[in-house]
Amino acid sequence: MSKLILASASPRRLELLAQIGIVPDQVVPADIDETPKADESPRRLALRLAEEKARAVAKDNGGAFVLAADTVVACGQRALGKAEDHAEARKFLTLLSGRRHRVYGGMCLIAPDGAERSRVIETQVKFRTLGREDVDRYLSHDEWMGKAGAYAIQGHAATFVKAISGSYSNVVGLSLCEVDGLLRGLGYQSKEV
Ligand SMILES: Cc1cn([C@H]2C[C@H](O)[C@@H](COP(=O)(O)OP(=O)(O)OP(=O)(O)O)O2)c(=O)[nH]c1=O
Structure with missing residues (x-):
């Protein structure tokens, strides 16, 4: 049996792993500078x-x-991380309105012997046109906070999504198809499976 540490403060990632029977032994959020170069x-x-x-x-x-x-939301070449405040969240949602954008999920697994595997998964998402009242209503709740692109597809923002191509779980925070492959590929043995 192997020990697994989830290096994330995201409750979504823990829930997603639980969905496929993987319960990390420890959660240790990484404190790094997330500023783009x-x-x-x-x-x-x-x-x-x-x-x-x-x-x-x-x-x-x-x-x-x-x-x-x-998780990074990309609109053209622009990377949308987590909005700092209401005004930035409004800017992000206005930008995404009526457009197709990409959600990039980077993922990295390091094994006890130091072997490292990483990959990026891309999901395309098309939003319907959002009126000012849609954005106002959405921002009247806290759902936008702490989410790349200032929206949560697993929440009320589901009503914005006209089409999606690629992994849904990747948008929520972790592609379950890919993470399963990564863990198996490096020999992780889950308690549950
Ligand atoms: C686009 C989108 C993002 N998100 C979330 C997933 C991530 O938790 C977050 C993007 O920020 P991240 O920096 O990827 O993750 P985090 O800060 O929450 O946690 P950590 O860095 O410790 O791993 O946005 C959703 O929950 N739903 C969505 O639809």
């Missing part, structure tokens, strides 16, 4: 942040599998 694409950003989170936690936790992820 100059000219860094949203895809590269999601990958780099997932890797940095995993490495930061693995450094102090030998003998365990360490799993980390990062």
